Amino acid sequence: MTPKLFAPFDLAGTPLRNRVVMAPMTRARNPGCVANALTAEYYAQRSSAGLIISEGTPVSPEGQGYIDVPGMWSSEQVAGWKRVTDAVHADRGKIFAQLWHVGRMSHSSLQPGGAAPVSASSRPVASSSKSFAFIYREDGSRGTAEPSQARPLETAEVQRVVSDFVEAAQRAREAGFDGVEIHAANGYLFEQFLNPVTNDRTDAYGGSLQNRARLILDTVDAIASRIGSSRVGIRLAPNNRQFDMPEYAENEASYLYLANELGTRDLAYVHLNNNFSHGESALDEAFLRTFKRAYGDVVILAGGMTRESSLRLVEEGVIDLAAFGQPFIANPDLVERLESDLPLALPDRATYYGGGAEGYTDYARAT
Ligand SMILES: Cc1cc2nc3c(=O)[nH]c(=O)nc-3n(C[C@H](O)[C@H](O)[C@H](O)COP(=O)(O)O)c2cc1C
16 A cells, blocks of 8 residues: 555645655745746756745845845746746646745845844844855955844734735745745744744733744734735744744644644645754654644654655654655665665765756756
């Protein structure tokens, strides 16, 4: 019998040919912030995934933290992305766009008018070699930079950010995406609001857990009412510590609150990113089961997934879909390799970000 992982799946009305998902991965190969022919070729090569989630695509220039990343705020960008979705659909693939706002993980040189990046508060990102924006330097070269001091969004501006997400979701649909994934993981804007250490607000978006989660739920609701809830997914990283996101007492409670709330909204899915998949604070199976029970709908899991773990977790119903990141970089035919139990090629980290075809579209198929 076909293992469940390779069996078709109905994702809230979007038919997937298997339950293997390509996780969102920024590749930063788009000067001008527009997806191009090479981007289309890269995604088309990976279209046997049941579902592709695009690299994070900023909803506005304000939402950018890294140069050369294709965005979703202009008609030129929509036309660029249309090449990608057409190429994926030509091979019967499905693709969601990951909508992104980095919040304080930005640099004033990337911001309109050289302004300060925005966040929930003015708490700076602690200095670390791992917490950087990626910018064009004054001499035109590319490089990392410490994030600039952010300013808290005014209460009245918060709804403007929500609207930026709604407009980007609409554009994503115009560009042919089957749906959108709200990027509420990995230390960016939504986590900066959710985490009480980075959110010291005294308005309706700060203080209680319900208030800190409000931006996430407002955005989900606003996008769902524009493009339909079945076209909306969301990514969360309940154990994220990346980019100076300190631990807090209500961490688990926050995510179970979100699970309950999101579970009433008929979304396409919740996508959990297990950020410490190889470390001691990995999301354990007990948490996954509790989360799934509270949410009650489709759960995708990413982070250190292997053939063995994905087959088992999907078979046992702990999760519904299994997402792979790095394995998809080096194995365009990952699904076929998993199905035939063929060895996987290893990706070259040196070509994860930036550059051209090398390390991007030149990984060979084995099948
Ligand atoms: C090069 C690279 C870029 C990434 N970019 C994103 C991104 O844009 N959005 C996101 O949510 N996660 C991003 N991630 C995280 C992946 O989606 C995934 O969760 C992570 O790599 C763990 O899965 P893996 O062990 O299968 O690689 C990125 C990871 C890598 C390696």
